[in-house]
Amino acid sequence: MIANLSRRGLLGGIAAGGLVLGIGLPAARGQQQQRFGADGMPNGWRDDPRLFVAIAEDGIVTITCHRQEMGQGVRTSIPMVIAEELEADWSKVRVTQAPGDEARFGNQDTDGSRSLRHFFTPMRHAGAAARTMLEAAAAKQWGVPAEEVRAANHAVLHEKSGRSLGFGALARAAAEMPVPDRTTLRLKDPASFRLIGKDTVGLLDNHDITTGRAGYGIDARVEGMLHAVVARPPVFGGKVTSFDAAEALAVPGVVKVVAIDAPAIPSEFQPLGGIAVIARNTWAAMQGRDKLKITWDDGPHAVYSSDTYRAQLQEAARKPGKVVRSAGDVDRALAGAAKRVEAEYYIPHLAQTPLEPPAALVRIRDGQCEAWACTQAPQATRTRLAQRLKLPEDKVTVHVTLLGGGFGRKSKPDFVLEAGLCSQAMDGAPVKLTWTREDDLHHGFYHTVSVERLEAGLDADGKPVAWLHRSVAPTIGSIFAPDPKHELPLELGMGMVNLPFPIPNIRMENPEAVAHARIGWFRSVSNIPHAFAIQSFVAELAHAAGRDPKDYLLELIGPPRLYDPTDLGDVWNHGEDPKRYPIDTGRLRRVVEAAAEGIGWGRAMPQGSGLGLAGHYSFVSYVAAAVEVKMGSRGEISFPRVDIAIDCGPQVNPERIRSQMEGAVVMGTGLALSAEVSFKDGRVQQNNFDAYELTRIDSAPREIRVHLLPSRDYSQPLGGVGEPGVPPVAPAIANAVFAATGKRIRQLPIRDQLTT
Amino acid sequence: MLSLRVNGTAHEVEVPADMPLLWVLRDVIGLTGTKFGCGIAQCGACTVHLDGKPVRACILPVGSVGARQVTTVEVVGQSAAGRKIQEAWIALDVPQCGYCQSGQVMSAAALLARTPQPSDADIASAMSGNICRCGTYMRIRAAIKQASEA
Ligand code: FES
Ligand code: FES
Numbered sequence: 043m044i045a046n047l048s049r050r051g052l053l054g055g056i057a058a059g060g061l062v063l064g065i066g067l068p069a070a071r072g073q074q075q076q077r078f079g080a081d082g083m084p085n086g087w088r089d090d091p092r093l094f095v096a097i098a099e100d101g102i103v104t105i106t107c108h109r110q111e112m113g114q115g116v117r118t119s120i121p122m123v124i125a126e127e128l129e130a131d132w133s134k135v136r137v138t139q140a141p142g143d144e145a146r147f148g149n150q151d152t153d154g155s156r157s158l159r160h161f162f163t164p165m166r167h168a169g170a171a172a173r174t175m176l177e178a179a180a181a182k183q184w185g186v187p188a189e190e191v192r193a194a195n196h197a198v199l200h201e202k203s204g205r206s207l208g209f210g211a212l213a214r215a216a217a218e219m220p221v222p223d224r225t226t227l228r229l230k231d232p233a234s235f236r237l238i239g240k241d242t243v244g245l246l247d248n249h250d251i252t253t254g255r256a257g258y259g260i261d262a263r264v265e266g267m268l269h270a271v272v273a274r275p276p277v278f279g280g281k282v283t284s285f286d287a288a289e290a291l292a293v294p295g296v297v298k299v300v301a302i303d304a305p306a307i308p309s310e311f312q313p314l315g316g317i318a319v320i321a322r323n324t325w326a327a328m329q330g331r332d333k334l335k336i337t338w339d340d341g342p343h344a345v346y347s348s349d350t351y352r353a354q355l356q357e358a359a360r361k362p363g364k365v366v367r368s369a370g371d372v373d374r375a376l377a378g379a380a381k382r383v384e385a386e387y388y389i390p391h392l393a394q395t396p397l398e399p400p401a402a403l404v405r406i407r408d409g410q411c412e413a414w415a416c417t418q419a420p421q422a423t424r425t426r427l428a429q430r431l432k433l434p435e436d437k438v439t440v441h442v443t444l445l446g447g448g449f450g451r452k453s454k455p456d457f458v459l460e461a462g463l464c465s466q467a468m469d470g471a472p473v474k475l476t477w478t479r480e481d482d483l484h485h486g487f488y489h490t491v492s493v494e495r496l497e498a499g500l501d502a503d504g505k506p507v508a509w510l511h512r513s514v515a516p517t518i519g520s521i522f523a524p525d526p527k528h529e530l531p532l533e534l535g536m537g538m539v540n541l542p543f544p545i546p547n548i549r550m551e552n553p554e555a556v557a558h559a560r561i562g563w564f565r566s567v568s569n570i571p572h573a574f575a576i577q578s579f580v581a582e583l584a585h586a587a588g589r590d591p592k593d594y595l596l597e598l599i600g601p602p603r604l605y606d607p608t609d610l611g612d613v614w615n616h617g618e619d620p621k622r623y624p625i626d627t628g629r630l631r632r633v634v635e636a637a638a639e640g641i642g643w644g645r646a647m648p649q650g651s652g653l654g655l656a657g658h659y660s661f662v663s664y665v666a667a668a669v670e671v672k673m674g675s676r677g678e679i680s681f682p683r684v685d686i687a688i689d690c691g692p693q694v695n696p697e698r699i700r701s702q703m704e705g706a707v708v709m710g711t712g713l714a715l716s717a718e719v720s721f722k723d724g725r726v727q728q729n730n731f732d733a734y735e736l737t738r739i740d741s742a743p744r745e746i747r748v749h750l751l752p753s754r755d756y757s758q759p760l761g762g763v764g765e766p767g768v769p770p771v772a773p774a775i776a777n778a779v780f781a782a783t784g785k786r787i788r789q790l791p792i793r794d795q796l797t798t
Numbered sequence: 799m800l801s802l803r804v805n806g807t808a809h810e811v812e813v814p815a816d817m818p819l820l821w822v823l824r825d826v827i828g829l830t831g832t833k834f835g836c837g838i839a840q841c842g843a844c845t846v847h848l849d850g851k852p853v854r855a856c857i858l859p860v861g862s863v864g865a866r867q868v869t870t871v872e873v874v875g876q877s878a879a880g881r882k883i884q885e886a887w888i889a890l891d892v893p894q895c896g897y898c899q900s901g902q903v904m905s906a907a908a909l910l911a912r913t914p915q916p917s918d919a920d921i922a923s924a925m926s927g928n929i930c931r932c933g934t935y936m937r938i939r940a941a942i943k944q945a946s947e948a
Contacts, residue, residue, distance in 0.1 A: 253872065322825075707933065
């Protein structure tokens with residue numbers, strides 16, 4: 043037999059047309075029984091080993107990763123889970139990336155901090171099933187009962203006889219074995235894990251990344267490829283009235299100028315329309331675009347200016363709105379309170395700005411469309427590409443590259459559709475379409491803008507007896523439905539209505555807000571404004587009560603207990619079963635305590651320095667951040683240290699959990715200090731990183747210590763990791779600033795609010 | 799026709815002299831390790847070495863390169879400083895998405911070549927032009943320190 047024949051040829055090869063397990067379409071909420079977790083996602087999950095594991099005769103194990111890599115480490119962590127159960131030698135594991143095909147692989151939308159939460163168990167099953175097939179093949183060959191053999195370290199052993207066969211030698215026979223039923227699988231005892239929960243494995247793509255060989259969407263290249271950029275309406279909802287491309291076409295290298303239709307509103311993930319310039323290289327395309335003469339009809343959103351909009355949000359927050367949670371009698375309790383405290387917090391629009399801007403390559407040949415794209419949602423991309431290009435879906439393949447960051451921006455396939463339209467306009471020639479940074483900032487799907495108003499009544503001991511929270515923010519729902527005015531359950535459920543404080547009188551309201559820009563997911567989503575407001579306000583209450591903020595926060599959280607989130611008015615709970623994922627105030631307490639202890643809460647601080655603390659539950663994980671700030675002589679802030687503690691349940695890849703927490707601290711620092719997208723006359727005012735300022739090495743926290751709360755019980759459900767680190771960072775910074783300066787930050791970013 | 803020496807190889811390219819080196823490398827020569835992040839010398843993703851000095855290829859007109867040697871991330875590991883930086887990057891698992899890391903490695907390798915034992919202040923000033931949206935700064939600093947001890 044020929045070794046190393048075709049790695050796909052053996053165990054994995056029979057997968058084509060293989061079993062399709064799991065579930066079909068997502069349950070329509072309310073009509074059918076509600077499904078949770080991976081069951082509730084479009085196309086559910088699969089655990090068929092033939093989809094995910096291929097073993098070649100040279101022993102190389104190729105694992106297919108169907109979730110997208112954007113820095114969270116999923117191309118390392120998912121294969122680790124399979125390799126663990128498979129008893130594979132990690133040095134013989136290779137990873138290949140699945141194309142967008144949810145009918146085969148199950149849900150592939152890589153967002154919501156869900157990959158391991160939803161696929162830990164299916165991937166364990168896939169690995170264990172493949173291992174069982176190898177063991178069965180060996181037992182058959184030796185003529186011994188399967189119970190007498192076991193796989194270890196890339197081989198199957200028969201202890202009684204001392205015989206052993208490597209995975210490569212067994213690959214062909216194993217592929218002939220029946221796929222065992224998942225209920226019969228023997229999963230490993232976590233005590234014997236070599237990879238899961240250990241720091242034994244480095245980042246899979248590390249070498250390629252560090253040597254410049256890693257392939258991102260923007261790096262995709264095929265023979266004869268052209269390059270495109272698009273001039274889009276400067277105001278959301280605008281259209282081209284007329285254009286003159288003569289000068290653009292005169293730029294050397296420019297090949298063609300193509301109009302892209304403006305979408306119907308709501309525009310979901312469709313391109314904004316405009317004029318595409320296609321050229322022999324990106325530079326020529328950009329030069330050509332500069333030479334286009336376009337007259338725009340700005341449409342109704344040219345009125346959008348952040349200053350006046352903020353005043354509108356504030357006005358709405360000062361009046362009653364739609365009640366989204368109510369217990370007791372807040373008005374009476376407020377009226378009878380010994381002390382009343384109120385505060386309003388403003389959090390501006392943000393842009394995800396992954397460092398790799400959106401970019402995709404599309405080619406259409408012989409009726410077959412191929413896309414190479416840095417997408418978080420390859421199946422959604424495939425479906426929409428097929429629709430927009432009027433091709434059957436089975437004629438469209440979406441290859442997924444590495445993502446140079448995603449943060450929610452690359453969940454939206456608009457940029458891939460633009461590339462597809464350009465290719466179609468060139469009779470199918472390959473066209474790579476690149477967004478410049480200006481495009482990314484001007485035409486994004488922005489994090490919402492929010493006014494959060496809080497009022498509390500304290501009793502004579504300083505304990506809150508009444509809590510009124512109004513959240514006013516344009517909703518993500520506005521890209522899907524015409525003119526919705528209220529936040530969706532999934533937005534309200536991000537740390538607002540599911541507040542787990544045992545306060546007798548609580549009312550939460552969501553007054554109306556109109557969207558004038560595309561609103562979209564940004565890492566952590568509505569948890570950002572909600573956590574900023576609530577965790578700042580708790581520290582304000584502690585101050586009003588003359589109490590230590592940490593003690594006050596812990597008292598407000600109260601003793602360890604479990605809440606069914608639906609009892610708190612949260613019907614969403616990040617898509618998870620409220621029974622399996624109750625809100626556990628004991629876990630919230632423990633992360634707050636761990637972060638506080640880590641930073642040395644209570645230690646004497648020099649003049650101009652201070653400590654701040656915040657804790658938040660999101661993506662069914664618990665995170666607290668403790669920040670030390672040091673004020674410079676002109677009011678500039680530096681961060682000697684941040685301690686961040688996470689309880690995300692059982693940990694698969696602790697090294698990547700730490701790196702995600704480190705990154706979350708830096709991103710939280712950036713949005714606290716300097717990041718803001720603002721509009722004037724419907725236009726975004728920030729063009730590039732000179733105005734949309736991100737944290738740099740000299741403004742980032744000097745030291746970040748990550749505390750992983752131990753959980754070795756792998757039968758417990760997993761929590762999210764990619765997103766929950768961000769929300770507590772900004773309020774912890776604001777609280778530390780207050781401790782250091784006595785000045786309360788109620789508006790982000792801080793920028794020059796403290797400079798003298 | 800412009801002549802260019804990139805990674806030790808001579809290239810003849812037919813491009814306008816004002817085309818930034820970045821797009822010549824990426825689109826014309828096909829070296830995609832050098833990244834585009836901003837186009838205005840704000841993020842450092844496009845950092846290459848010109849006769850060993852770090853420059854931002856996104857604003858450098860190719861016509862101004864002249865006879866100077868262009869070195870990109872694909873071969874920077876052939877220098878002692880570049881190799882040490884890459885080894886430390888891998889040992890400390892610095893990257894997250896990795897997109898900024900070509901530029902980070904190039905800035906760090908240039909720093910190490912001219913300052914073998916960089917202080918925190920040296921690191922801050924050499925690296926503050928490189929944005930990492932994923933926030934890997936703490937590990938970048940640690941990796942440069944580790945490389946400086948190798
Ligand atoms: S792309 Fe050159 S510095 Fe950003
Ligand atoms: S690792 Fe993603 S931008 Fe630096």
